[in-house]
Amino acid sequence: MSSPDNPINTVPLPGPVDEDFLREEEDNPDEENDQGLFEHYHVTVDRGQSLLRIDKFLTAHIMGASRNRIQQAIDAGYVYVGGTPVKANYRVKPLDDIRICLPYRRRGYEILPEKMDLDIRYEDEDVLVINKPAGLVVHPGCGHYTGTLLNGLAWYLGRSQGADAKDDRMGILVHRIDKDTSGTLLIAKNDDAQLFLARQFFVHSIERVYTAIVWGDMEGDTGTVTGDIGRDPANRIRFKVVEDGTGKHAVTHWKVIERLGYVTVVECRLETGRTHQIRVHMNHIGHPLFNDSLYGGDRILKGTLYSRYRQFIDNCFEILPRQALHAGTIGFIHPRTRKKTVVGSELPDDMKNLISRFRTFTGARQD
Numbered sequence: 001m002s003s004p005d006n007p008i009n010t011v012p013l014p015g016p017v018d019e020d021f022l023r024e025e026e027d028n029p030d031e032e033n034d035q036g037l038f039e040h041y042h043v044t045v046d047r048g049q050s051l052l053r054i055d056k057f058l059t060a061h062i063m064g065a066s067r068n069r070i071q072q073a074i075d076a077g078y079v080y081v082g083g084t085p086v087k088a089n090y091r092v093k094p095l096d097d098i099r100i101c102l103p104y105r106r107r108g109y110e111i112l113p114e115k116m117d118l119d120i121r122y123e124d125e126d127v128l129v130i131n132k133p134a135g136l137v138v139h140p141g142c143g144h145y146t147g148t149l150l151n152g153l154a155w156y157l158g159r160s161q162g163a164d165a166k167d168d169r170m171g172i173l174v175h176r177i178d179k180d181t182s183g184t185l186l187i188a189k190n191d192d193a194q195l196f197l198a199r200q201f202f203v204h205s206i207e208r209v210y211t212a213i214v215w216g217d218m219e220g221d222t223g224t225v226t227g228d229i230g231r232d233p234a235n236r237i238r239f240k241v242v243e244d245g246t247g248k249h250a251v252t253h254w255k256v257i258e259r260l261g262y263v264t265v266v267e268c269r270l271e272t273g274r275t276h277q278i279r280v281h282m283n284h285i286g287h288p289l290f291n292d293s294l295y296g297g298d299r300i301l302k303g304t305l306y307s308r309y310r311q312f313i314d315n316c317f318e319i320l321p322r323q324a325l326h327a328g329t330i331g332f333i334h335p336r337t338r339k340k341t342v343v344g345s346e347l348p349d350d351m352k353n354l355i356s357r358f359r360t361f362t363g364a365r366q367d
Contacts, residue, residue, distance in 0.1 A: 251272050
């Protein structure tokens with residue numbers, strides 16, 4: 001196959017998509033997953049296809065995608081032929097291998113304004129960084145039709161979207177974090193910023209630093225977990241490290257911050273952004289997050305079975321009734337200034353109180 005005409009700068013494309021112009025499975029709205037905010041498509045052009053501009057070809061073959069949306073994706077470098085990004089005037093040829101990633105999708109839910117107290121850590125004309133509290137779902141989905149962060153942002157930004165809205169881009173989300181994970185969330189305030197920021201997540205250039213409290217005493221002070229992540233066939237809500245080629249590449253770098261006897265405070269840096277990545281990787285190496293009910297961290301995994309210790313742990317579960325994970329820092333290239341911007345948020349009170357309790361408990365045992 002001949003090289004694509006007028007190629008633009010090449011950026012590595014995530015793993016192949018087997019569907020023939022079909023979207024990947026929808027992710028739950030309370031799951032962290034950068035790729036879940038993208039629609040992936042893949043097709044091999046028929047042998048009898050006549051030469052046709054790729055923007056026209058994709059508009060005709062992807063249901064519900066306007067030509068303007070396709071052109072935006074092309075301009076942002078999300079359309080590949082034979083592994084190379086192309087421009088809108090590229091002419092599709094027989095047997096061309098085309099992959100496309102659209103950085104936003106129609107959700108099919110009303111996004112109506114709801115007044116909400118937002119903890120804003122940074123804002124300018126292009127971006128907004130929110131410190132999301134634990135328990136808040138990011139966007140509407142099954143079981144969460146109102147009271148989401150997007151409803152609050154619709155009120156704050158003076159926007160709304162009905163279920164039948166022609167604009168399918170309440171286009172402000174570029175990533176998300178779990179419902180019960182607290183911390184920094186980056187928001188785009190216009191289409192240009194959304195495309196520019198989404199591309200950084202797409203190629204994994206965003207800097208993200210989390211604080212986690214995990215069960216047990218970590219072996220060593222630093223480490224890296226590399227393991228493809230896929231759904232657990234025994235429980236479709238859970239994810240696990242898989243070795244059969246069905247998962248998505250995932251890398252987490254960790255560093256010990258403080259050792260507290262039965263638990264360890266660790267810093268986790270994401271090289272990729274997969275669903276439940278830190279939770280899955282920490283569980284995989286034998287250190288589930290404290291009180292992570294989905295991955296077994298909601299029971300005593302280290303320590304004694306004496307009643308005093310059991311009561312102490314039960315009290316700790318009440319102090320932190322969720323997985324012990326906080327998205328502390330996010331760093332990105334600003335869409336307007338093109339300068340590195342880093343925004344952070346401190347640990348929430350529930351994680352601070354948990355650490356303080358363990359310090360007191362383990363300190364008393366050593367005295």
